[in-house]
Structures are given as C-alpha cells and as structure tokens.
Amino acid sequence: DGGITQSPKYLFRKEGQNVTLSCEQNLNHDAMYWYRQDPGQGLRLIYYSQIVNDFQKGDIAEGYSVSREKKESFPLTVTSAQKNPTAFYLCASSISTPNTGELFFGEGSRLTVL
Amino acid sequence: AQSVAQPEDQVNVAEGNPLTVKCTYSVSGNPYLFWYVQYPNRGLQFLLKYITGDNLVKGSYGFEAEFNKSQTSFHLKKPSALVSDSALYFCAVRDGNSGGYQKVTFGIGTKLQVIP
Numbered sequence: 001d002g003g004i005t006q007s008p009k010y011l012f013r014k015e016g017q018n019v020t021l022s023c024e025q026n027l028n029h030d031a032m033y034w035y036r037q038d039p040g041q042g043l044r045l046i047y048y049s050q051i052v053n054d055f056q057k058g059d060i061a062e063g064y065s066v067s068r069e070k071k072e073s074f075p076l077t078v079t080s081a082q083k084n085p086t087a088f089y090l091c092a093s094s095i096s097t098p099n100t101g102e103l104f105f106g107e108g109s110r111l112t113v114l
Numbered sequence: 115a116q117s118v119a120q121p122e123d124q125v126n127v128a129e130g131n132p133l134t135v136k137c138t139y140s141v142s143g144n145p146y147l148f149w150y151v152q153y154p155n156r157g158l159q160f161l162l163k164y165i166t167g168d169n170l171v172k173g174s175y176g177f178e179a180e181f182n183k184s185q186t187s188f189h190l191k192k193p194s195a196l197v198s199d200s201a202l203y204f205c206a207v208r209d210g211n212s213g214g215y216q217k218v219t220f221g222i223g224t225k226l227q228v229i230p
Contacts, residue, residue: 004157042204042222043158058217090157099208099216100165102148105157 002027006091006106013078013085013113021076021109023091030096032074033103036060037088046089049074050096078111086113116141118207120221127195128229135190135203135224143211147188148218149179152202161203164188165210175199195228202226 004025013019025032034046045058049068063082068074074093078085089109095101117140127133139145146165150158162173169181179190188205205221 006157040222043220045217048217088155092158099210100146100163102160102163103150103158103218104160105150107157108155110155 004091004093004104004106006089006109009107009109011109011111013111015113016080018077018079019111021078021089021091021111023074023076023106024072025074025091025093025104025106026072027093027104028071029093029104030071031094032068033092033094034058034064034066034074034076035090035092037090037108043090046076085111087111116207116209116219118205118219118221120203120205120224122224124225124227126227126229129197130194133192133195133199133226133228135205135226137188137190137205137221138186139188139205139207140186141207141209143209145181145186145188146208146210147179147181148206148208149173149177149188149190150204150206152204152223154201158204161190195226197228197230200226200228 007022031050033048035043044060046064047066049055065077091106092103094103119138148163149161152158162171164171164181172178177192202223204223206218208218209216
C-alpha cells in the first residue's frame with residue numbers, strides 16, 4: 001500500500017543528544033514536510049522540501065536540520081540546540097503542482113527528552 | 115498573513131444527533147480549505163477540501179462542509195454522529211492565488227466527543 005512511514009514511533013533522548021527521525025514515502029510525491037504538534041498549539045511547520053536536494057525553513061526551524069537526497073526520504077534531525085524538543089513530530093507529503101493537493105501524513109514520532 | 119480559527123476547544127454531541135465543528139479563516143487570495151481528523155497518537159487523515167465550485171463539499175465517513183465566502187467560514191458537519199467520530203479535528207487553509215509554494219496554516223484543533 002502507498003503511504004508514509006515514520007520511525008521510530010517513540011523515542012527517548014537525553015539532553016545534549018542529537019536524534020534523527022526517519023520519514024519515507026512511496027506515493028511519488030515531490031513535496032515533503034515536517035510538522036511539530038504540541039497540545040493546544042495545532043501543527044507548526046519546521047521544514048519543507050518541494051524537490052530533491054532543496055528544502056526551506058518553516059516557522060520553527062531553529063534547532064532542527066533536514067536533508068532531501070532522495071525523493072522518497074526526508075529525515076529530520078533534532079539537535080541539541082533545540083531547547084524544548086519534547087513533542088509529537090509529523091511528516092507529510094503532497095503533490096507539488098497544482099497547489100490544490102491535500103497533505104498525506106505519517107503516523108508520527110513522539111520524542112521525549114529525559 | 116493567513117490564519118485559521120477554531121473557536122471551540124471541544125464539542126460534545128449525543129450519538130445520532132447532527133454535529134458541527136466550526137472554522138473561520140483569513141487569507142489574502144482565494145482560499146483552499148481542508149479538514150483533517152486525528153485519532154490519539156496517530157497522524158492526520160484527510161477528510162475533505164474546498165478548492166472551487168459547489169459550496170457544499172462532501173468527504174469521507176459521511177462528513178461534509180459548507181464554504182461561506184461572506185462569513186469566511188468552512189464549518190464541518192455530519193447529519194448523524196457516531197461514537198467512532200470522537201477525535202481531534204483540524205481545519206486548514208492555503209492561499210490559492212499566489213504562485214510557487216504556499217504554506218498550509220492549521221487551526222489549533224477541536225476535540226469532538228460523541229456521547230453514547
């Protein structure tokens with residue numbers, strides 16, 4: 001079945017450690033996104049990529065980094081510079097053109113900093 | 115700047131009764147509007163969207179939404195609620211008039227509780 005796979009589903013990190021969240025899609029979508037979800041705040045955009053080897057900062061990119069070396073993959077690294085990394089992270093993809101397409105989401109990764 | 119307001123943190127409705135989850139938006143160009151549903155510890159699932167055309171949009175699981183341009187609203191509705199509809203619902207907007215990438219802005223979500 002086509003879809004988006006995020007891993008791991010749960011992740012625990014000690015302060016000062018970098019962690020990488022995986023996101024893989026087999027929908028042949030050009031555009032991919034990372035969102036952060038906190039209770040009562042909705043979804044906030046961290047990074048997005050419209051095409052391979054290109055990505056742009058979203059609204060809350062500080063302390064995060066991404067890469068887009070393959071169309072299918074868009075991993076997110078939460079660095080030690082992110083001051084409050086405990087959150088639910090959602091990866092999504094969509095068609096790029098036209099701009100009318102809905103987002104397809106993965107099942108999410110919950111990161112907890114100990 | 116575009117924005118989405120979901121004025122109710124929670125909506126409670128009895129099973130079998132009609133439900134409405136409210137959404138208003140602000141965008142400079144033509145709005146592309148979306149509704150998503152999220153079950154606990156899961157990703158968001160697309161329900162329906164309005165791009166152009168008929169103001170009443172039908173979507174998955176018996177949900178529908180009505181686009182009202184004058185009131186800048188896009189309320190989600192269902193004629194008869196099921197207990198399994200209990201979830202978190204997100205409204206989202208994208209500016210359809212601008213070229214290139216236009217980001218999607220989400221509301222903060224409304225928790226729907228259907229009471230047996």
